[in-house]
Amino acid sequence: MGYVAIKGGGRAIRGAEAALEALRTAEGAAGTPLSLSTIEQQLRLLTSRVVSEGGLYHPRLAALAIKQMQGDTLEAAFALRAYRSTKPRLLEAPLQDTNRMRLIRRISSAFKDIPGGQMLGPTNDYALRLMRMDLAHETPEAFRDVSRRFLDGVADTDLPDTFPKVVEALRAEGLLPPLAPGKRAPFDITRDPLVFPVPRSAALATMARAETGSLLAMAYSNMRGYGDVHPTVAELRVGYLPVMLPHPVTGEPIEAGEVLMTECEVVAMYEGPTAGGPPVFTLGYGACFGHNETKAIAMAILDRALQKGMRDGPGNPSEDPEFVLLHVDGVDSMGFASHYKMPHYVTFQSDMDRLRTTQAKAAAAAQNPTRGVPA
Amino acid sequence: MNAGYELPLDEAAYSFGFLDEFAKREIRRTVLKAISIPGYQTPYASREMPMGRGFGTGGLQLTLSLVGAGDTLKVIDQGSDDSVNAVNLRQFVELTCPGVNTTEHTAEASLIQSRHRIPEVALTEQQVLVLQVPYPDPLVVVEPSEARRKVMHGEGDYSRLLTKLYEDIVQFNEITISHRYPTRINGHYVIDPSPIPRYDIPRLHQSKALVLLGAGRERKIYAVPPYTEAVPLAFDDVPFRTEDFLDEQGQRRACARCGARDSFLDELIGDDGRKTWHCSDSDYCNDRLADQSQPSAEFVR
Numbered sequence: 001m002g003y004v005a006i007k008g009g010g011r012a013i014r015g016a017e018a019a020l021e022a023l024r025t026a027e028g029a030a031g032t033p034l035s036l037s038t039i040e041q042q043l044r045l046l047t048s049r050v051v052s053e054g055g056l057y058h059p060r061l062a063a064l065a066i067k068q069m070q071g072d073t074l075e076a077a078f079a080l081r082a083y084r085s086t087k088p089r090l091l092e093a094p095l096q097d098t099n100r101m102r103l104i105r106r107i108s109s110a111f112k113d114i115p116g117g118q119m120l121g122p123t124n125d126y127a128l129r130l131m132r133m134d135l136a137h138e139t140p141e142a143f144r145d146v147s148r149r150f151l152d153g154v155a156d157t158d159l160p161d162t163f164p165k166v167v168e169a170l171r172a173e174g175l176l177p178p179l180a181p182g183k184r185a186p187f188d189i190t191r192d193p194l195v196f197p198v199p200r201s202a203a204l205a206t207m208a209r210a211e212t213g214s215l216l217a218m219a220y221s222n223m224r225g226y227g228d229v230h231p232t233v234a235e236l237r238v239g240y241l242p243v244m245l246p247h248p249v250t251g252e253p254i255e256a257g258e259v260l261m262t263e264c265e266v267v268a269m270y271e272g273p274t275a276g277g278p279p280v281f282t283l284g285y286g287a288c289f290g291h292n293e294t295k296a297i298a299m300a301i302l303d304r305a306l307q308k309g310m311r312d313g314p315g316n317p318s319e320d321p322e323f324v325l326l327h328v329d330g331v332d333s334m335g336f337a338s339h340y341k342m343p344h345y346v347t348f349q350s351d352m353d354r355l356r357t358t359q360a361k362a363a364a365a366a367q368n369p370t371r372g373v374p375a
Numbered sequence: 376m377n378a379g380y381e382l383p384l385d386e387a388a389y390s391f392g393f394l395d396e397f398a399k400r401e402i403r404r405t406v407l408k409a410i411s412i413p414g415y416q417t418p419y420a421s422r423e424m425p426m427g428r429g430f431g432t433g434g435l436q437l438t439l440s441l442v443g444a445g446d447t448l449k450v451i452d453q454g455s456d457d458s459v460n461a462v463n464l465r466q467f468v469e470l471t472c473p474g475v476n477t478t479e480h481t482a483e484a485s486l487i488q489s490r491h492r493i494p495e496v497a498l499t500e501q502q503v504l505v506l507q508v509p510y511p512d513p514l515v516v517v518e519p520s521e522a523r524r525k526v527m528h529g530e531g532d533y534s535r536l537l538t539k540l541y542e543d544i545v546q547f548n549e550i551t552i553s554h555r556y557p558t559r560i561n562g563h564y565v566i567d568p569s570p571i572p573r574y575d576i577p578r579l580h581q582s583k584a585l586v587l588l589g590a591g592r593e594r595k596i597y598a599v600p601p602y603t604e605a606v607p608l609a610f611d612d613v614p615f616r617t618e619d620f621l622d623e624q625g626q627r628r629a630c631a632r633c634g635a636r637d638s639f640l641d642e643l644i645g646d647d648g649r650k651t652w653h654c655s656d657s658d659y660c661n662d663r664l665a666d667q668s669q670p671s672a673e674f675v676r
Contacts, residue, residue, distance in 0.1 A: 088396065331428055342460050
């Protein structure tokens with residue numbers, strides 16, 4: 001009976017936890033628990049997605065979240081965010097220079113040859129998506145052999161470290177506007193709510209931790225025709241960015257660690273002269289923690305679309321800052337979708353009260369038209 | 376990450392109230408502003424909590440920022456202390472706030488966090504009621520853009536909301552808003568009072584207790600301070616009406632457990648398809664039952 005179901009809430013919650021845990025361990029005697037480093041390494045793109053959407057660069061904790069949430073990216077990113085809420089912000093990092101990224105991959109679709117050269121690196125882009133049946137029964141020996149052989153016989157000195165950025169070349173040629181130093185300190189979305197209109201830095205920060213699929217859907221709407229960014233990827237780069245922080249005593253910048261990240265710069269069609277200068281191409285910027293190229297590209301396209309919307313007023317959903325920025329967060333959207341599973345007895349009782357009253361009035365009016373709805 | 380890195384074992388040790396002190400301080404400041412401008416949706420950063428956005432994270436952040444050792448907390452959902460979500464939130468506070476007592480009795484609580492109901496028993500000046508809010512803005516039904524709604528609130532422009540009520544009357548001969556009934560606070564801002572039924576709206580008016588409303592996902596806090604006007608939007612010739620729980624004969628239905636005819640009722644459908652009605656406020660219902668099972672003072676004499 002209905003009423004009983006909401007009683008014993010505490011017992012029901014404990015039971016649900018136990019059932020979930022039983023499913024996680026359902027392999028039984030044949031099973032091996034996943035180690036966190038296995039998740040972090042072998043499911044590296046999953047880990048990437050979770051650190052990015054969680055807005056916290058902690059791959060090991062992300063791996064734990066993935067294990068605990070049984071592979072649900074929304075839930076895992078959510079756990080990482082909640083963990084983040086418990087940590088005070090100790091300092092604000094100065095701007096980081098992505099020229100200094102230690103790259104594992106960088107490409108440009110704008111030029112055949114770029115300073116430093118194209119470097120395909122680890123990508124599935126040109127791999128045939130055919131099932132690799134050999135992975136189904138991979139032996140540990142074969143597994144270890146691959147990693148041992150890769151880069152075997154390549155001297156460390158043969159490996160390039162950093163590359164110049166393609167957009168710098170475009171700037172030097174006057175095809176892109178010169179870099180304007182930011183007038184304001186970047187907006188911190190973890191400390192301030194978005195009150196529209198918001199600066200571009202708030203938009204970038206919101207998209208950097210947005211849910212990949214949501215961001216992609218918005219950007220795709222622009223690509224297909226609800227918008228006209230028509231981007232060219234000036235550069236997409238993936239690599240490890242050294243994080244420079246001021247030394248607590250001397251104040252000198254020191255390298256505190258590095259974060260794996262993906263950065264994308266798209267060039268879009270030019271706009272008319274703004275401040276008297278010649279017409280130039282426009283730029284869209286995307287960047288996120290981890291290796292997630294789709295997200296960085298989607299973000300770069302949306303950045304361009306939103307800049308246009310902020311300037312001229314939105315002509316499409318993807319150009320509307322409010323529409324995009326308030327609907328791309330996975331923690332928010334997933335949470336709210338889930339909340340509909342909670343009891344809504346009281347509100348539904350109210351709904352029924354209104355409907356029954358309205359039905360009764362409609363029935364009375366049908367029986368006696370003269371006393372019906374006033375004209 | 377370094378191959379040799381191990382997660383520290385105390386990684387999941389939390390401070391009092393889960394949130395870091397800066398977050399709590401920000402929320403307290405926001406609360407002060409919200410009380411100073413009754414009904415104004417005060418933006419705040421809103422931290423992620425370890426339960427879903429939509430499960431009461433706004434209310435919970437208020438509770439965690441306000442509660443201290445020696446406080447007594449009551450958490451209800453749909454009027455019930457034992458509803459899964461209420462249990463979950465209460466357990467979380469018990470886990471992260473040592474020294475805080477919890478209770479199911481409305482009168483014992485110094486702080487009450489609730490979803491969808493205001494307790495039947497009138498609250499006192501010593502109590503604070505925290506309501507969980509999914510949609511903080513009553514104008515969202517007529518204007519999707521938050522930026523435009525902010526201007527409308529500032530100008531006190533609720534004409535489109537009133538038009539919606541009028542159109543309801545034209546189409547249905549009745550205002551169809553069932554819960555989240557738009558209510559004007561202190562003569563200016565109209566609030567979404569959270570999904571409480573219309574039945575609970577009059578309890579906001581001149582409430583002795585401070586009522587705080589928190590929307591975590593939408594990052595807003597607003598307040599109905601004690602002894603403040605709270606008037607539901609209506610017309611002179613079409614008064615505001617609450618749920619009346621009348622049966623086919625026009626009689627007020629009673630709770631099948633305690634017999635109360637003065638409480639908000641849940642409608643239950645039994646296995647045999649028959650309907651019964653019970654108090655939604657479980658503490659109110661239990662108290663009445665306890666009173667009935669005890670011989671009255673007169674009887675003993």
